[in-house]
């Protein structure tokens with residue numbers, strides 16, 4: 001019993017410390033209380049990288065090497081597919097969305113994009129030239 005109480009106290013202290021550590025990270029949201037409306041983050045210039053950006057690891061969804069400020073993905077339109085679809089990619093000189101994007105959940109190949117891959121920016125993100133929020137020593141593929 002005594003041991004349980006002691007362990008519980010250690011856990012509480014650890015929690016307080018990690019809590020403070022997390023609080024110290026200056027996130028994009030800033031140090032605002034959760035119920036408060038946050039300010040709109042500053043608009044960042046999205047990077048344009050000719051030839052694309054090297055992947056950091058196998059199977060990484062490649063990052064988007066162009067501006068997507070004007071692109072739109074909703075129930076009716078997906079402007080990414082104006083350039084990345086099986087029908088348009090050649091004319092637009094864009095890479096076709098990967099073959100995996102045409103597979104349904106049972107592994108069957110479809111003729112058109114799988115619904116599982118419809119929301120491109122769920123996996124692919126544009127890039128901006130900004131300092132990382134926290135130090136990161138990750139080293140990817142060279």
Ligand code: HEC
Nearest residue numbers: 050051052062063064065068071079080083093094120124
């Ligand atoms: C006007 C045409 C066009 C539209 C619209 C467009 N793209 Fe692209 N995209 C390109 C071209 C061209 C490239 C190749 C750029 C290069 O390599 O220099 C590219 C590259 C990419 C890549 C990198 C692929 C790789 O293998 O490195 C990703 C990911 C991507 N686009 C995702 C998107 C997403 C997501 C959207 C919608 C939000 C989108 N694109 C809208 C033309 C377009």
Ligand code: HEC
Nearest residue numbers: 059060061080084095096097098100117118119120122123
């Ligand atoms: C669930 C995550 C996910 C979604 C959603 C998704 N992708 Fe991808 N995408 C990936 C991964 C992972 C890869 C790399 C492996 C591969 O090619 O399948 C990739 C690769 C790509 C490539 C490079 C293909 C190549 O041969 O080099 C393009 C272009 C691309 N995606 C475009 C898109 C577009 C456009 C959409 C939306 C219509 C989209 N993706 C939606 C995960 C995703």
